[in-house]
Amino acid sequence: MLYITLDDGYSSVYQSQVIDVCTYLSKNFSTRVRLIAFFSPRVYFANRAKIKRAYKHVYVLPLFPLQIWKWNILPLLFINFFARHKTAICRNPFATNLGIMMRKYSALQKVVYDGRGATFAEWTEYDVTPDANIRDAVKPAEKIAVLESDFRIAVSQKLVEYWKTHFDYMQKKHVVIPTTLLSNFAHSDFTEEGIKEVRAEFGFDEKDVVLVYSGSAAGWQSFNLVTEFLTTQIEKNPRVKILFLTREDEFVSNLKSRYPSNVYTKWIDHHFINLYLSVGDYGILIREQSLTNSVASPTKFAEYLALGLPVLISENLGDYSEFVKYHHCGWLVTGADMEMNLRKRPHDEKQRLIDLSKKYFYKDSAQNHLSYTLLLQELNII
Numbered sequence: 001m002l003y004i005t006l007d008d009g010y011s012s013v014y015q016s017q018v019i020d021v022c023t024y025l026s027k028n029f030s031t032r033v034r035l036i037a038f039f040s041p042r043v044y045f046a047n048r049a050k051i052k053r054a055y056k057h058v059y060v061l062p063l064f065p066l067q068i069w070k071w072n073i074l075p076l077l078f079i080n081f082f083a084r085h086k087t088a089i090c091r092n093p094f095a096t097n098l099g100i101m102m103r104k105y106s107a108l109q110k111v112v113y114d115g116r117g118a119t120f121a122e123w124t125e126y127d128v129t130p131d132a133n134i135r136d137a138v139k140p141a142e143k144i145a146v147l148e149s150d151f152r153i154a155v156s157q158k159l160v161e162y163w164k165t166h167f168d169y170m171q172k173k174h175v176v177i178p179t180t181l182l183s184n185f186a187h188s189d190f191t192e193e194g195i196k197e198v199r200a201e202f203g204f205d206e207k208d209v210v211l212v213y214s215g216s217a218a219g220w221q222s223f224n225l226v227t228e229f230l231t232t233q234i235e236k237n238p239r240v241k242i243l244f245l246t247r248e249d250e251f252v253s254n255l256k257s258r259y260p261s262n263v264y265t266k267w268i269d270h271h272f273i274n275l276y277l278s279v280g281d282y283g284i285l286i287r288e289q290s291l292t293n294s295v296a297s298p299t300k301f302a303e304y305l306a307l308g309l310p311v312l313i314s315e316n317l318g319d320y321s322e323f324v325k326y327h328h329c330g331w332l333v334t335g336a337d338m339e340m341n342l343r344k345r346p347h348d349e350k351q352r353l354i355d356l357s358k359k360y361f362y363k364d365s366a367q368n369h370l371s372y373t374l375l376l377q378e379l380n381i382i
Helices: 013-030 045-055 066-082 093-104 119-125 130-149 157-167 192-202 223-236 251-258 270-277 299-306 321-328 347-360 366-378
Strands: 002-007 034-039 058-062 087-090 110-115 151-154 174-176 210-215 238-245 263-264 282-285 310-312 330-333
Touching: 002 013, 002 223, 013 034, 013 045, 013 058, 013 299, 013 366, 034 066, 045 058, 045 270, 058 066, 066 093, 066 130, 066 223, 087 093, 093 110, 093 130, 110 130, 119 130, 130 157, 130 347, 151 157, 151 366, 157 174, 174 366, 192 270, 210 223, 210 270, 210 299, 223 251, 223 282, 238 270, 251 263, 270 299, 282 299, 282 330, 299 347, 310 321, 321 330, 347 366
Parallel strands: 002 034, 002 087, 034 058, 087 110, 110 151, 151 174, 210 238, 210 282, 238 263, 282 310, 310 330
Antiparallel strands: none
């Protein structure tokens, strides 16, 4: 089986959602997954080295520009002429369209669309590319990927509803698999003493309530809403401390200058992110109301839960706003000035959230394993 990615940057997300998936399928279902990763010539050599270290069965290829994205079918046809793979999982609409073209040429039998979000909505709402021609091309490509693939993976049930509403998707040939954690993500390997040491690094004491923000400052992260909410919480309770595990931007710098004894920042490698997340009492996941966010499956939600952090989450964020309400694993933030009883959580409550993450956000959980099994059965691989 092939797994095709097109112009995806190599990151912890790529490692979790591509490399780990290929490894998991290969090890657990006795099927070799050949990864074919296309990268822009600008970053080709750097990404080639990283991926080859992370996964052995991979071809890393230079990308024809997205303006002529269909030309990338040429190396795919050449590779599969010799490899003779019959199925392919494709990570974005353009990659899926290439897979569908290969199927039309009888180079593949079945194509799976790995739907990571509402692509056209994201590209238009957050100006992903300045090239209007590419932006215009992604909408028909996404529609073809949804309607003409043989099977689909959706990261949320809300994404499936988006397909139904925007593309008249009427089939039931899909599974919902949320964004899952890295295979080496440690969920409970830190002692209380170790956590106290890291808290002491920032001067946090036992009475402080630490809210952690982890992630980038990208547009859909809605930093203005985050800092507005945090300003209110600090004003209400001086014991509230904020730890930003991100690079500073204008919003963070401004908040830090106003509340220097309450706001802290640290940019760290993703290999150590779980240790610093573990010092928190709550995780922050506040985003603006947009179509992109309404179908999303943020990795950070899973990471917060895996370390026992209740999540402060905005409304209509993928499937997870309802998840928080149903499982009582955080607060639904309906406005910056809403009343909250933020307090330190007891150990048994943290353990309940860790167990919740194991049930829903690990690839080898019973629920996700079943979804992968149904996928491979549909492809006649098992």
